[in-house]
Amino acid sequence: MRITQGMISNNMMSNLTKSYSSMNKYMDQLNTGKKISKPSDNPFIAIKGLDYRTQLAQVEQYKGNASEVDLWMDNSDSALNGVTAGLQRLQDLARQGANGTYSESERLNMKAEAEQIKDDLISIANRKVNDRYIFNGTDTKTPLLDKDGVMSEDSKNQKPILIHVAENIELQANVDGAKVFGGDFFKNIDDFIQALDSNDQTGIGKAIGTLQANIDTSVNERANLGARMNRLDLIKNRLDNQEITATDIMSKNENVDYEKAITDLLTQETMHRAALAAGSRVIQPTLVDFLR
Amino acid sequence: MSTFHGLEMAKQALFTQQMGLYTTGHNLSNVNTEGFSRQRVNFEAMSPFPSASRNRPSIPGQLGTGVMAGTVQRIRDAYLDSQYRTQNSKTAYWETRATALNRMESFMNEMDETNGLSKTMNDFWKSLETLSTNPENAGARGVAVENGVMVAESFNHIATSLEQIQKDLRTQIGTYNDDTKEYDGKIGDANALLKQINDLNKQIGEVEPLGYLPNDLYDRRDRLIDELSSIIKIDVKYEKSGDSSLKIADGIAVIRLANQDGTPTNHVLLSATDRNLTDDKIGQFGVTDVSGKNAIGSITFTKAGDSNGNFEIENDDFLKYDGSLKALIETYGYVKQEGTETKITGDFSDTLERLNKLAENFAKAFNEVHQTGYVVLKEGETATDDKKGKAFFVTKDGSGSITAKNLAVSSEIREHPDLLAISSDGKFGNGDVAKKLAEVMTEPLKDNALGSQTSVKGYFQQIISKMAVDTRAANQRVANDNVLQQKIQNDRLSVSAVSIDEEMTNLLKFQHAYNASARSMTAMDEILDKIINSMGLVGR
Numbered sequence: 015m016r017i018t019q020g021m022i023s024n025n026m027m028s029n030l031t032k033s034y035s036s037m038n039k040y041m042d043q044l045n046t047g048k049k050i051s052k053p054s055d056n057p058f059i060a061i062k063g064l065d066y067r068t069q070l071a072q073v074e075q076y077k078g079n080a081s082e083v084d085l086w087m088d089n090s091d092s093a094l095n096g097v098t099a100g101l102q103r104l105q106d107l108a109r110q111g112a113n114g115t116y117s118e119s120e121r122l123n124m125k126a127e128a129e130q131i132k133d134d135l136i137s138i139a140n141r142k143v144n145d146r147y148i149f150n151g152t153d154t155k156t157p158l159l160d161k162d163g164v165m166s167e168d169s170k171n172q173k174p175i176l177i178h179v180a181e182n183i184e185l186q187a188n189v190d191g192a193k194v195f196g197g198d199f200f201k202n203i204d205d206f207i208q209a210l211d212s213n214d215q216t217g218i219g220k221a222i223g224t225l226q227a228n229i230d231t232s233v234n235e236r237a238n239l240g241a242r243m244n245r246l247d248l249i250k251n252r253l254d255n256q257e258i259t260a261t262d263i264m265s266k267n268e269n270v271d272y273e274k275a276i277t278d279l280l281t282q283e284t285m286h287r288a289a290l291a292a293g294s295r296v297i298q299p300t301l302v303d304f305l306r
Numbered sequence: 307m308s309t310f311h312g313l314e315m316a317k318q319a320l321f322t323q324q325m326g327l328y329t330t331g332h333n334l335s336n337v338n339t340e341g342f343s344r345q346r347v348n349f350e351a352m353s354p355f356p357s358a359s360r361n362r363p364s365i366p367g368q369l370g371t372g373v374m375a376g377t378v379q380r381i382r383d384a385y386l387d388s389q390y391r392t393q394n395s396k397t398a399y400w401e402t403r404a405t406a407l408n409r410m411e412s413f414m415n416e417m418d419e420t421n422g423l424s425k426t427m428n429d430f431w432k433s434l435e436t437l438s439t440n441p442e443n444a445g446a447r448g449v450a451v452e453n454g455v456m457v458a459e460s461f462n463h464i465a466t467s468l469e470q471i472q473k474d475l476r477t478q479i480g481t482y483n484d485d486t487k488e489y490d491g492k493i494g495d496a497n498a499l500l501k502q503i504n505d506l507n508k509q510i511g512e513v514e515p516l517g518y519l520p521n522d523l524y525d526r527r528d529r530l531i532d533e534l535s536s537i538i539k540i541d542v543k544y545e546k547s548g549d550s551s552l553k554i555a556d557g558i559a560v561i562r563l564a565n566q567d568g569t570p571t572n573h574v575l576l577s578a579t580d581r582n583l584t585d586d587k588i589g590q591f592g593v594t595d596v597s598g599k600n601a602i603g604s605i606t607f608t609k610a611g612d613s614n615g616n617f618e619i620e621n622d623d624f625l626k627y628d629g630s631l632k633a634l635i636e637t638y639g640y641v642k643q644e645g646t647e648t649k650i651t652g653d654f655s656d657t658l659e660r661l662n663k664l665a666e667n668f669a670k671a672f673n674e675v676h677q678t679g680y681v682v683l684k685e686g687e688t689a690t691d692d693k694k695g696k697a698f699f700v701t702k703d704g705s706g707s708i709t710a711k712n713l714a715v716s717s718e719i720r721e722h723p724d725l726l727a728i729s730s731d732g733k734f735g736n737g738d739v740a741k742k743l744a745e746v747m748t749e750p751l752k753d754n755a756l757g758s759q760t761s762v763k764g765y766f767q768q769i770i771s772k773m774a775v776d777t778r779a780a781n782q783r784v785a786n787d788n789v790l791q792q793k794i795q796n797d798r799l800s801v802s803a804v805s806i807d808e809e810m811t812n813l814l815k816f817q818h819a820y821n822a823s824a825r826s827m828t829a830m831d832e833i834l835d836k837i838i839n840s841m842g843l844v845g846r
Contacts, residue, residue, distance in 0.1 A: 016801070016805070017805075018805035019337070019807075020337065020338070020799060021799045028792060050417060052412075052417055053416060054407075054411055054773075054777035054778040057774035057778055061767055064424050064770065067425075068428055068748075072748075079436075082440070083439075151735070152731065152734075153734065153735060154441075155735070173733070173736065175735065175736075177438065177439050187439075300810070301807040301810040302810055305810060
């Protein structure tokens with residue numbers, strides 16, 4: 015084949031352009047840390063990348079949601095703890111009051127304490143966290159009870175607060191206040207206080223049993239809550255694992271392998287230098303240089 | 307045998323070698339001229355003496371009478387030209403297509419982590435989920451609404467950008483200018499090239515019958531034909547320009563559209579007789595649009611001089627003819643006949659249509675869910691039907707149908723985020739509907755609105771993946787075709803390009819011959835000097 019100077023320069027230019035474009039690719043990879051910079055570089059990686067990113071965003075969000083559930087549960091738990099403690103104290107008072115050795119004036123003192131405890135229980139039932147009433151279902155603007163501890167049928171709300179903690183998994187974050195504080199909860203306490211007031215020993219004795227019923231409901235609800243807390247812990251662990259896995263897969267999918275990219279760049283650079291050196295020698299001389 | 311035979315022969319030799327030197331000089335001057343083919347003087351020995359005739363002198367013969375320049379010819383291979391042009395049509399097609407698709411991709415680059423529709427959708431989804439856990443939080447509510455606005459704006463941005471490029475593609479195809487009565491763009495380029503080629507045909511047709519070879523005109527014509535082959539696939543045949551033209555003369559170029567396999571069609575773009583017509587009478591390309599749509603209806607070819615030469619390439623028939631014009635129309639949009647149905651297709655048209663379908667169905671599904679929720683109730687209000695959510699996504703211009711371009715968030719909701727209806731029972735702490743709104747993006751839409759088991763995000767990924775695969779294919783073809791084209795171009799250069807070394811060698815060759823001829827003339831001169839000044843002086 016007949017080769018002319020023009021062809022050599024053309025070929026040299028096109029080879030150098032190719033070489034520059036590969037170096038540009040490796041440089042891009044090293045600068046951005048990504049194997050690809052646009053979907054057409056590798057559609058398969060790109061689409062998988064979009065999926066992984068969505069997955070990761072979801073896991074991150076579910077983790078956020080889970081801490082929100084945590085907050086609800088911790089607050090409900092400590093509130094129920096207070097309820098049980100209050101009720102046990104009332105039961106203690108009832109046991110003391112039922113004992114014949116106490117005088118009427120002592121029972122009146124007990125009554126004063128019982129009334130304090132009742133007020134305390136009302137305030138627990140109307141507990142507010144972050145400006146939300148935690149025991150009135152989704153109606154977080156309205157307290158469960160009025161200040162006398164009366165639960166009106168209109169204002170009570172038993173709808174569970176369900177929060178997404180994983181795909182298609184919703185966890186109830188709140189405790190149904192109406193179940194704990196409803197029914198005969200305050201009637202039992204009021205009866206007990208009434209019995210103390212009227213120095214009615216049999217009434218007081220009866221209160222030991224009715225208060226136990228109150229304690230049972232609140233303990234049951236707390237156990238229920240505890241079970242959900244355990245489930246939440248499991249889910250949180252799983253979310254942590256999922257986050258690590260998703261990040262890892264995403265990184266494997268689209269992040270550049272630095273050792274490889276640097277080696278590629280160095281190889282390309284060597285080839286580029288060789289091409290430049292060869293080209294610069296070939297394009298220089300013509301016959302003209304040797305004719306005198 | 308004449309006394310001055312030698313002198314005359316030496317003179318001829320000087321002239322001929324000089325011509326060789328001049329042609330070498332011409333070649334060297336044009337060493338960097340695009341499309342130039344090296345030329346060579348065909349030396350021929352002159353007719354010998356004596357020739358056969360009754361009164362021929364009776365001498366031994368025949369005696370050589372020297373050299374003359376037969377023809378000046380360019381060195382070129384017509385077969386390589388036709389190979390080059392076939393490849394050129396393909397390369398130009400893929401290059402133009404790749405450019406258009408790369409531009410589309412630059413506006414839909416979902417790999418960009420700070421931007422893109424997927425990113426804004428993820429953000430919107432997250433903010434709705436956050437809101438579902440904190441329905442009372444006014445901040446979270448505002449963020450959710452604003453992220454909805456971002457989603458709408460992402461749709462708007464992509465759609466407007468794509469429409470802008472689409473408009474640009476239409477400009478590149480070429481539009482008719484009523485003042486100049488001519489097309490611009492690729493159509494205009496093709497028309498101008500036809501005129502210029504016709505003009506060269508005319509000049510060549512005048513020169514050739516005189517027995518000359520208009521090499522430089524040939525080169526210019528070949529370059530123009532190369533250029534035309536990048537716009538549309540053509541076949542070139544040559545017709546003799548006249549009875550007295552040389553056998554090795556190229557002749558008049560006749561250009562036809564060519565089929566995929568390279569065979570000529572009967573659509574003649576430029577005929578041999580066209581060189582007798584004025585510029586405004588030869589055939590010209592044109593395009594027709596489908597009214598009201600972003601689509602090309604047909605490519606027309608109108609010959610003012612002879613309406614028999616008119617033809618029209620309708621619907622997707624233009625896909626047969628490779629070249630940049632095909633790529634532009636194919637990416638812009640065109641009419642396709644499917645059975646009895648006509649439909650508008652094309653890369654940009656299709657992508658925009660898919661985006662519109664996505665925007666419309668997403669907005670519809672989102673609004674449906676939003677309308678099941680209750681807005682934030684004010685003191686004393688109850689959860690009645692008139693407190694249910696209104697449309698969250700609306701159109702910018704108030705028109706009935708939602709498209710990607712006019713998707714917007716209701717301005718009322720933007721001003722009063724309380725109108726975002728996320729409560730399923732009207733209670734403040736209820737965020738159930740927010741969860742359902744978030745699900746609109748990730749769960750398959752009902753009634754298979756976007757295809758079976760396809761969610762909004764999934765459908766968008768389909769759009770991206772189709773675009774990415776198409777763009778990748780085009781980019782790869784460009785790389786491959788460039789290699790092929792360079793190979794053919796090298797073959798062509800190998801035949802036609804000027805080599806400086808070779809020309810220098812020729813230069814010396816001719817110079818030596820010139821010097822030798824001059825010496826031979828000196829010898830003749832000395833002989834004549836002897837005859838004239840020294841003969842007949844015996845003994846003086």
